[in-house]
Amino acid sequence: MSLALEVKNVHKSYDGDAQPVEVLRGVSLELDRGEAMAITGPSGSGKSTLLHLIGTLDQPSAGTISIEGKNPFDLSEPELARFRNRTVGFVFQDHHLLPQYSVLENVLLPTLAFPDQRQGKEERARELLEAVSLQHRLTHRPAELSGGERQRASVARALINGPSLLLCDEPTGSLDHQNAAAVADLLFKLHGQEKTVLIVVTHSLELAGRFQRRFDLREGRCSEA
Numbered sequence: 676m677s678l679a680l681e682v683k684n685v686h687k688s689y690d691g692d693a694q695p696v697e698v699l700r701g702v703s704l705e706l707d708r709g710e711a712m713a714i715t716g717p718s719g720s721g722k723s724t725l726l727h728l729i730g731t732l733d734q735p736s737a738g739t740i741s742i743e744g745k746n747p748f749d750l751s752e753p754e755l756a757r758f759r760n761r762t763v764g765f766v767f768q769d770h771h772l773l774p775q776y777s778v779l780e781n782v783l784l785p786t787l788a789f790p791d792q793r794q795g796k797e798e799r800a801r802e803l804l805e806a807v808s809l810q811h812r813l814t815h816r817p818a819e820l821s822g823g824e825r826q827r828a829s830v831a832r833a834l835i836n837g838p839s840l841l842l843c844d845e846p847t848g849s850l851d852h853q854n855a856a857a858v859a860d861l862l863f864k865l866h867g868q869e870k871t872v873l874i875v876v877t878h879s880l881e882l883a884g885r886f887q888r889r890f891d892l893r894e895g896r897c898s899e900a
């Protein structure tokens with residue numbers, strides 16, 4: 676069976692004013708189904724860049740990324756959008772929930788793009804919201820939730836389509852210690868239940884210490900601790 680995720684010698688540069696900014700200079704890593712990994716590294720070291728590439732939001736300048744044995748960048752733009760919608764769940768530092776929608780509607784948003792995938796999703800959304808202890812907040816708007824609750828809702832949204840990759844960029848960065856610990860507990864619990872590959876970018880050494888695998892990104896390269 677192919678690896679869930681294989682990143683091979685990936686480079687990423689951005690066009691700068693005078694010369695390109697080389698952010699990633701040959702990053703390689705492999706993760707099997709069910710594995711969980713933390714990515715740490717100084718600000719500006721390319722952690723979000725790497726997560727975006729793994730999440731197929733952006734293409735590497737060189738090197739390859741394969742997910743479940745396939746190169747997603749071989750797909751056409753609409754096929755890639757569909758692949759991403761099914762395969763990748765994102766959780767960001769700032770929840771990215773839409774203010775005009777209820778919690779339940781926010782969790783269902785990723786199912787709207789592809790009507791054929793909508794079957795049974797409302798029930799799943801309710802189950803996920805129960806798993807993140809928000810079953811009593813279904814009709815609330817994001818502004819009516821605490822920071823920790825918003826982040827828990829965004830975890831439920833990331834999982835709605837049953838992704839094989841759950842990618843989190845500083846998911847506890849804007850939370851106090853207690854809420855951060857609760858969101859982290861939840862990520863590990865759902866990672867176990869849903870058998871996703873879990874990748875979490877974090878500045879918190881405490882959170883990183885809870886992962887079986889830890890990568891540190893520095894000067895464009897990754898080393899496993």
Ligand SMILES: Nc1ncnc2c1ncn2[C@@H]1O[C@H](COP(=O)(O)OP(=O)(O)OP(=O)(O)O)[C@@H](O)[C@H]1O
Nearest residue numbers: 689690696698716717718719720721722723724725
């Ligand atoms: N679209 C872009 N165009 C040009 N440069 C970019 C772009 N996105 C990121 N960069 C540069 O790439 C480098 C890495 O950025 P990135 O956001 O990946 O860092 P990070 O490790 O996530 O940092 P932080 O911990 O502060 O979130 C930075 O120097 C940034 O300025």
Ligand SMILES: [Mg+2]
Nearest residue numbers: 722723724844
């Ligand atoms: Mg970042």
